[in-house]
Amino acid sequence: GENVEQHPSTLSVQEGDSAVIKCTYSDSASNYFPWYKQELGKGPQLIIDIRSNVGEKKDQRIAVTLNKTAKHFSLHITETQPEDSAVYFCAAPGSYQLTFGKGTKLSVIP
């Protein structure tokens, strides 16, 4: 089945700096890669996703890049703001519908 590794587990950045979170996956047939943001006390919420026929996708300060050859994809957040502080999860299709990474706790320091 699919195995998704996510790094780092925690990340602290100064407000205004960029943050990058990386995930690797094992199943070369996977073709859909979403990123979810979970704020304290809430359920995860989709912030961006990418399909395997695209190498990069941007939405304002958020971007996702995909390297199918190396089987990894990354979330990039530019000009970080305090409201970006949350736990971020990557995911990839797996044996049980969707396999999630273990999460990255991002702290943006004002």
Added chain:
Amino acid sequence: NAGVTQTPKFRILKIGQSMTLQCTQDMNHNYMYWYRQDPGMGLKLIYYSVGAGITDKGEVPNGYNVSRSTTEDFPLRLELAAPSQTSVYFCASSLTVAGNSPLHFGNGTRLTVT
């Protein structure tokens, strides 16, 4: 639209008690899921359903049961609660299969078994 609604938000159970976690969605999604979230472990799929009357096991189904009598509702039943079931439970829905479309999550039920 309310999206995915879960009740209760918090619950404390004694070992051996039973309870049902409620989940309802108003987006007319066929696919629904139950996940549990433990600290540092991400989200693990307990059960899922691809439509009314159809359910299937996920990665960690032991100790749980589900039913799907309507498109809107997908309750999760815990029988004989154990401390290992202390967790945060999330219900989610999607328009098509989760490996191809976004999941919409509820805000979770925090369960403690003592």
